[in-house]
Amino acid sequence: MPEGHTIHRLAQDYASRFQGGTPPEVTSPQGKFSDSAALLTHTELTTTEAHGKHLFLGFRDTDWVHIHLGLFGKVTFGTPPVPPPTDTTRLRLTNPTAYVDLKGPTTCALITPQEKQAIHARLGPDPLRDDADPTAAYARVHRSRTTIAALLLDQKIIAGVGNVYRAEVLFRHHIDPYRPGKDITPAEWDAIWTDLVALMREGVRNNRIDTVRPEHTPEAMNRPPRVDDHGGEVYVYRRTSQPCHLCTTPIRTADLSSRNLFWCPTCQPA
């Protein structure tokens, strides 16, 4: 269950284990990717790349495996002995020193460079990519009557932000999630973008999402650390009815376009 930082981390991890060296054996124990796996097996993994939540594995620089984890996809790395695959293992790479399994992805497909280019073209700037242009994103935000909360999840506008980073970055900038995009000032957008770059880079480094400032950590505030399956310390995400770390107001939750929204009504006033 990933946001962009997970995908960029996966790009690094696939590369460190399989790029160069012995070309991996490529299999699809589940069968859904078997034909493509047969074309790729024992060819070189030459590069890996992430854009937002999309992962690309480049074989021979011309054959790209396009992976999107969706809500359920999981990637597991390991070292030999290689365990028997389960019937949900979509893609397995194996070389003499490592293996990696992919399960439950929304997408795992062999695509051409042209098809890859089309995917980049429909994605907005990614705070984790060097080629990202935040002004292009702001231009769309600024002319939209849609809420900033919805815009931040729109991958055409900004790529890689998911439900956790959305909730947390709006809290960190005291912005009401229901505020229309057109009311976001250039200074606010600049601050949001800069913050996302820093937060998501740290997310790649630590492979988890932490958003609380040093003065609000469990140690600094003498409170118990969060115990949750997403792993990080946060202000509002899935903290429904718990007291805000800053003002003790109960954190609120609501449904917004079928996604869970979390915010502090005091720190993020309408």
Place this chain on the structure above:
DNA sequence: TCCTTATGTACAA
């Protein structure tokens, strides 16, 4: 054993 839930997206109406 069934039901719910989840860091997501695409397509139909």
Place this chain on the structure above:
DNA sequence: TGTACCTAAGGAC
């Protein structure tokens, strides 16, 4: 706006 799809874990029975 609703629904379908991909999977696994945890809780209610």
